[in-house]
Amino acid sequence: MVEGRAPMAGPRRPKGSDTSWPRVILHVDMDAFFASVEVLDDPRLSGRPVVVGGTGPRGVVAACTYEARVFGVRSAMPMAEARRRCPGAVVLPGRHARYAEVSAALHACFHRATPLVEGIGLDEAFLDVTGARRNGADGRELAESLRARVADELGLRCSVGVGRSKLVSKLASVKAKPTVVDGHVQPGPGVVVVAPEEEAGFLRPLPVRALWGVGPATERRLERLGVQTVADVADLPAGVLERVVGPTTGRLLAALAAGDDPRPVVPDRPAKSVGHEETFARDVVDTEVLHRRLVRLVDAATRSLRRTGRSARTVTVKVRYGDFTQVTRARTLPEPADTPQQLGAVAAALLDEVAGTGQGVRLLGVSLSALAAADRARQLRLAFDVAAAGEGDGAGAAAPGARSALAAPEAWSAVAAAVDDIRTRFGDGSVVPATLTGPDGGGARHRGEAQWGPSGGSAGRSGGRDG
DNA sequence: TCTGGGGTCCTACTGCAC
DNA sequence: TCTGGTGCAGTAGGACCC
Ligand SMILES: [Mg+2]
Numbered sequence: 001m002v003e004g005r006a007p008m009a010g011p012r013r014p015k016g017s018d019t020s021w022p023r024v025i026l027h028v029d030m031d032a033f034f035a036s037v038e039v040l041d042d043p044r045l046s047g048r049p050v051v052v053g054g055t056g057p058r059g060v061v062a063a064c065t066y067e068a069r070v071f072g073v074r075s076a077m078p079m080a081e082a083r084r085r086c087p088g089a090v091v092l093p094g095r096h097a098r099y100a101e102v103s104a105a106l107h108a109c110f111h112r113a114t115p116l117v118e119g120i121g122l123d124e125a126f127l128d129v130t131g132a133r134r135n136g137a138d139g140r141e142l143a144e145s146l147r148a149r150v151a152d153e154l155g156l157r158c159s160v161g162v163g164r165s166k167l168v169s170k171l172a173s174v175k176a177k178p179t180v181v182d183g184h185v186q187p188g189p190g191v192v193v194v195a196p197e198e199e200a201g202f203l204r205p206l207p208v209r210a211l212w213g214v215g216p217a218t219e220r221r222l223e224r225l226g227v228q229t230v231a232d233v234a235d236l237p238a239g240v241l242e243r244v245v246g247p248t249t250g251r252l253l254a255a256l257a258a259g260d261d262p263r264p265v266v267p268d269r270p271a272k273s274v275g276h277e278e279t280f281a282r283d284v285v286d287t288e289v290l291h292r293r294l295v296r297l298v299d300a301a302t303r304s305l306r307r308t309g310r311s312a313r314t315v316t317v318k319v320r321y322g323d324f325t326q327v328t329r330a331r332t333l334p335e336p337a338d339t340p341q342q343l344g345a346v347a348a349a350l351l352d353e354v355a356g357t358g359q360g361v362r363l364l365g366v367s368l369s370a371l372a373a374a375d376r377a378r379q380l381r382l383a384f385d386v387a388a389a390g391e392g393d394g395a396g397a398a399a400p401g402a403r404s405a406l407a408a409p410e411a412w413s414a415v416a417a418a419v420d421d422i423r424t425r426f427g428d429g430s431v432v433p434a435t436l437t438g439p440d441g442g443g444a445r446h447r448g449e450a451q452w453g454p455s456g457g458s459a460g461r462s463g464g465r466d467g
Numbered sequence: 468t469c470t471g472g473g474g475t476c477c478t479a480c481t482g483c484a485c
Numbered sequence: 486t487c488t489g490g491t492g493c494a495g496t497a498g499g500a501c502c503c
Contacts, residue, residue: 053471054471054472057468058468058469058470058471059471060469060470060471060472061471062471062472062503075503076470076471076503077469077470078468078469078470079468079469079471080468080469081468081469081470083468084468120502120503121473121474121502121503122503123503124503212501212502213476213500213501213502214501215500215501215502216500216501217499217500217501218500218501246477246478248476248477248478249477249478249500271474272474272475272476273474273475274473274474275472275473275474276472276473277471277472277473278471278472279470279471279472314495314496316496316497324470326498326499327497327498328496328497328498329496329497330495330496330497331495331496332494332495332496363471363472365472367474452471452472453470453471453472454471
């Protein structure tokens with residue numbers, strides 16, 4: 001905006017008529033989210049360095065309290081290093097289901113401010129409050145009251161950035177956060193507003209890394225051009241930038257550096273893929289072991305798929321070898337499918353293309369994409385079977401035709417639906433694939449079982465689940 | 468005892484249709 | 486030096502985000 005408008009024209013201009021605020025975007029970001037939830041649920045942890053993440057040999061830090069940050073602990077840091085830096089830390093494995101629950105309550109708070117809420121992960125969200133503001137309050141007032149409400153109702157702190165765009169509000173929320181200043185925690189302002197006329201002064205001194213889409217690799221390439229700050233990017237000739245990072249990213253970056261970010265706040269983005277992956281405590285060479293793990297991963301992925309009432313055409317298998325090189329193999333089916341039997345067969349074939357080379361495998365993953373709504377007959381059958389099971393007609397949800405069950409893949413959809421239902425009511429361990437009931441079997445995988453790395457022990461695993 | 472697991476998006480390349 | 490150019494779908498890799 002080059003409006004050049006004076007900061008404040010009058011004491012009580014009607015709010016919402018200010019054309020230099022075409023939109024008012026809030027970015028809300030929970031402080032140390034997972035770790036704060038743990039402190040909330042166990043107040044004895046208050047004031048202590050708490051680190052949430054993978055507790056096994058290959059775990060990493062997912063979140064940590066500011067008390068832990070004083071010791072140099074950061075998210076994405078290997079847990080081994082975190083323990084080294086902060087031996088007194090309380091290290092917890094994380095409870096995904098609990099965080100999701102708190103996140104839902106958080107979103108309920110957001111929705112009382114505006115229906116235009118776009119969640120990013122579990123702990124942050126953009127809110128377009130342009131309309132809400134026009135009803136009376138200004139951006140700062142909305143941000144302050146939202147923050148107070150979250151503290152009040154959830155007992156958790158958050159930081160809020162207010163700006164004319166996603167870019168600016170997001171960067172403003174960073175400035176609102178607590179900081180560590182030589183060894184102790186400094187509370188942040190909690191809310192930071194960047195008005196349009198302040199944007200250039202706010203953005204230009206920031207490091208390029210602050211821009212959305214600039215990670216370590218791009219930062220390194222820009223560094224070689226002597227580009228360090230947002231101002232450096234903004235002042236770079238367009239051609240140079242596009243040659244270094246590609247035309248699409250180049251144009252995007254140039255726009256962001258100029259403070260130009262028209263991206264709308266979009267509520268309820270449908271997922272484009274679902275998947276599960278697992279890093280083993282030790283590299284796995286045995287192809288049979290890999291296939292058994294694959295069955296669990298497919299089972300988990302298809303369950304996620306059906307839970308959202310969708311089916312998939314593309315199956316991708318991912319393998320990361322011990323030396324961290326990674327390969328993927330994908331196959332797209334002519335028709336969408338949603339059962340472990342159909343998709344598992346494809347996954348197994350893909351795994352055979354990349355396993356058995358003698359190379360140790362560190363990580364195995366399965367992802368399902370090219371998602372479609374599950375076909376109508378299937379959705380109706382699913383609804384019917386769940387209802388029938390609920391009526392106590394014990395035979396209702398079973399038996400896809402004992403004569404030809406294996407020959408009719410779509411019949412397995414009903415079986416899968418029934419299994420999901422049983423798991424919902426009796427727990428995830430109550431039904432597992434037959435191939436997992438041997439000595440190496442154990443319970444089925446489910447979301448959050450191995451969130452930030454293996455839980456310890458050997459690759460085969462048998463005991464030693466944490467909490 | 469370095470380097471999660473959930474994703475999105477972009478790019479480059481291939482085979483194929485037109 | 487030349488069946489060329491283009492568009493599309495599928496595939497693989499990689500950067501990036503929380
Ligand atoms: Mg956060």
